[in-house]
Amino acid sequence: MDPTYLVGLAEAGALALVTAMATDAWAGIRSGAARVLAGGGDADREAAAGWLDRTRESLLAVPVERQPDAVATLRSTLDELLRARLAADPTVGVELAEIVRRVDGGAGPSGPGPHQHAQVIGGSHVYQAGRDIRISGGRRNR
Template sequence: MLNEALAALAAAGGTALVSAMTTDAWTSAKQGFARLLGRGQPERQGVAVQRLERSRQELAGRTGAELERARAEQETAWRLRLSDLLEDEPAAEAELRALVATFGTSASASGQRSIAIGGDNSGIASTGDNATNVQMRAEALGSGRIYQAGRDQTIHER
């Protein structure tokens, strides 16, 4: 079982990855996450590329609420995969943090709202589509404050 900081990192990784799927940063994100998931093994990396592309295809052609549901499903799936990776390969933490730092901002560039999630000193950045989604993520991640980027008010505090 992962500690709260690593669980938050896996959630932020899933969000960053899925957000990048619909941006110009996709090719770089796909390469980075495939490298992370492949852990230096070309066969595993190839399988990861195929999974990543299938996930992206799940979002293609969808709009509105249908797109948001598909995003949420993909974020959950990737959060679980990344959680498993962190549990099995603790050394992957630094690389995932770097990917979140790089691609966690791609959602902001595409017009989505960004939030910061922190229950300890981890300072994980993630993205949210609306206040309800943000609140649900906060509750799933444990204690901490959630702030809407560019505002000084607390959206949710546990």
């Protein structure tokens, strides 16, 4: 596989795993995530699954005001781990790409057209559009 693709896949995979950890989607990708991270035998996969579970619990326990930092740190950690796994065994990229597609609603790291991702933390609002967007209403304080 192309090294540039693998770097992008690791980044997309890290984002997908962190995103899934914060939702009910986690149950559907947990075992695949453990296979991707661990490789090796059943004991390695069980250890990876345990680490992922503890990491998810820790992430969910982080107070709202500290979530952006916790998410960024976890994404960085997972990105490094995934890059190392892909460098050691590029074939895990197939399963990682499938995880990304499942979490991302069908678009992969090199999917067609533009790709948008938004993450809401702490009750913020996100507006996304494929073209122009106009938001009006409400009153401004001057």
